[in-house]
Amino acid sequence: MIAAPRELLGAMFSAAVNAAQPSLTIGKYLPPAPKGRTIVIGAGKASAAMAQAFEKHWAGPLEGIVVTRYGYAVPCERIEILEAAHPVPDAAGRAAAERILGAVKGLTRDDLVICLISGGGSSLLPLPGAGVTLEDKQAINRALLASGATITEMNCVRRHLSAIKGGRLAAACYPAQVVNLLISDVPGDHPADIASGPTVGDATTCADALAIVRRYGIELPAGARRLLESGDGETVKPGDRRLENVTTHIIASPQMALEAAAAVARDAGVTPVILGDSIEGEAREVARVMGGIALQVHRHGQPVKPPCVLLSGGETTVTLRGNGRGGRNVEFLLALAIALDGAADVHGVAADTDGVDGAEEVAGAFIGPDTLARAWAHGIRPRDSLDNNDGHGFFGALGDALITGPTLTNVNDFRAILLL
Incomplete structure (x- = not known):
């Protein structure tokens, strides 16, 4: 009946929700232990649960830091969990992004970075590009959310105004091995669109971002417009040598x-x-x-x-x-x-x-x-x-x-x- x-x-x-729980999926994608350090970084509404699941499956030495939405933290023993605002970013998210970039400085080929990324990571890693302020990013984010733009279009703009998205975080990890474990919240499961792709290459351009801004009539602050029009906001492209040690797995999807x-x-x-x-x-x-x-x-x-x-x-x-x-x-x-x-x-x-x-x-x-x-x-x-x-x-x-x-x-x- x-x-x-x-x-x-x-x-x-x-x-549907239970099928995407990190505790059920993350163990299938563990890489071999490295000769050097293992560092976990990440961002997204599921990143704390992903970190907790990874800890339970990883027997060796481990350290790291991830940022999730306020109220979404879960206890971890070896990975520090930070919280920040979503969907409109805040200063806590900017500070978290800076700390995550700092955690991957000076790595070697013997080191391993596990990057745990899920939806929401764009807002949780609001590290502005040159000449862009956090207030600029907040205003642009609000305008994008109200415009009717697709998530793919919104993330194209976001990563070209960022100092950490669009492959820049992966470039900062080089030459360490990077293993991306992603939970997809985007149509088509394209890694560059999940949290605006901080650790994968991006084929879109500043010109694409400007076209989206014009399409939806979004007013850009002067610093953001300069960054896009000059091309200085260009992202890390597929084929860049700094991405040669990056492996990506989607561990849960729609x-x-x-x-x-x-x-x-x-x-x-x-x-x-x-x-x-x-x-x-x-x-x-x-x-x-x-x-x-x-x-x-x-x-x-x-x-x-x-x-x-x-x-x-x-x-x-x-x-x-x-x-x-x-x-x-x-x-x-x-x-x-x-x-x-x-x-x-x-x-x-x-x-x-x-x-x-x-x-x-x-x-x-x-x-x-x-x-x-x-x-x-x-x-x-x-x-x-x-x-x-x-x-x-x-x-x-x-x-x-x-x-x-x-x-x-x-x-x-x-x-x-x-x-x-």
Whole structure:
């Protein structure tokens, strides 16, 4: 017998998160012990959990330092854990980036650097390039987050304004061996886009970053504009000799999370359909398309008959037009509920696997056939909430928010539309 819809959707989300836990995956990618020192560095919302997992698997001498989001630290014995702000960077993140660069100075070919990187690392390593201030980076980051730019576009700009991203941290480690262990939160799992690629080569250019800035009408402070226009913000390119000792492994990804959720669905007698692990676009537009697919299944049993679940991952964007509390997953869900218009036996969940949808300490939310009717009963107009980018306010008022607390991993957004 199929479980209650919300219970089943919650179980699928939990399976997706658990599949990306560093404790389950990191042991498969351990390199041989070096002749010299072993130093662990890292950044991201999952980096502290990754450091803890690495410590448990590594028997030899070990030292290191990683930075994670406030509230995401876990205890480690040999690796120092720092905390800083996300998604808008702060001075603690800048200090952490400086300390991480200092930790890899003067290494030799006999030394090993383990670099633990996950989503969120861009904001947690805000070391500005020449002529750029932390305040500049904060303003640019806020503008990018509100612009509707994709994560790939945002990270292109970020790494060209940085003194540590875009392969610069790997260059600082040279000639030591560098092993990157990455948890991907980006569409396509491209290493240069995960935390803006501090320890991998970057094929994009300052000209690309400037084109993105112009595309979204972002005002650059004078120092940032000079850095890009002069080309002095150029990143370390693939093939650079300082990257010759770098090896990269993706230890968890959105696809792994979707496959884990699909297994839960099958066990419950529900047919899973994975629509894609790297779906991008404006959240409300993606919702309209997925709503159309769900209605085709609901009305005609195509391309699959109920009971089934449509699964997807990736990272949508929200262009802020109102003064609501935002959140790309709740914006997607609110637009989906409007598109479905109360269709019977259709339920959904959308949430960020790191437990934070935008800047809110809320992972996402649930919808069901009665979502719109309950909103109207509360005096809430769903379309007005969507126009105001107030998905968090909408679902909070209905008691439908999904709150997990820190999940200690991050493989981006998880979406499931369940049809019974």
